[in-house]
Amino acid sequence: MNRxxxxxxxxxxxxxxxxxxxxxxxxALTLLPIFSLGALVEDIVFHQLMLWIVVPTSLVALFLGCKKxxxxxxxxxxxxxxxxxxLVAFLGHDYLTIGAEKAMTTLGGLVLAFSHYLNYRACQSIKCNSSKCTQEHHH
Structure with missing residues (x-):
């Protein structure tokens, strides 16, 4: 399968x-309040660490797909x-309420996931240029 x-x-x-x-x-924090003390720090660190994986993966995938x-x-x-x-991961905790931060993170994640879905479908729809091939497949 294509990278x-x-x-x-x-x-x-x-x-x-x-x-x-x-x-x-x-x-989980409501059910286990003992963990709520470190929850804010954990939440900020989680989102920032996820960006170290999400951003490079997304940039490469979208660039390779759009190039095709x-x-x-x-x-x-x-x-x-x-x-x-x-912006939410690095500035949200200073400027947004916890609820707004969650909502914006969810929105950003959904927008990014939707772009990957569109990219995936667009890559699948590329037709082979070979005169011997009549099928759609990945290049």
Whole structure:
């Protein structure tokens, strides 16, 4: 399978991990208040560490895909998601409420995941230029 498609799948998986973390962490903290003391620090560190994985994966996947299918608005959509995640991870705790921070992180993750989905589909729709090939497949 094409490297871009693998990276798109991985990036969508990472967005899912982030979403689950944002949904489960408040419930876990409510049920286990002993952990709430370090929760804010853990949450900030988690999002910043995830960016070290998400940003390079997303940039490479979107660049490789857009280089093939030439649908650059998909990369722009991904850039909006990345910038949103980056700003929330590094500035959100200073300027947003916890609820707004979670909402913006979720929104940024969904926008980024959607861009990877679009990239994945666009890469799959590329037709082979070979005169002997009548099927659509990955290049």
């Amino acid at each position: 871009s498609l693998q990276l798109d799948r991985f990036a969508i998986f990472l967005s899912g991990v982030c979403l689950v973390h944002c949904l489960v962490a408040p419930i 299918h030439r649908r650059w608005p998909i990369a722009l959509c991904g850039a909006v998601g990345i910038v949103t995640l980056f």
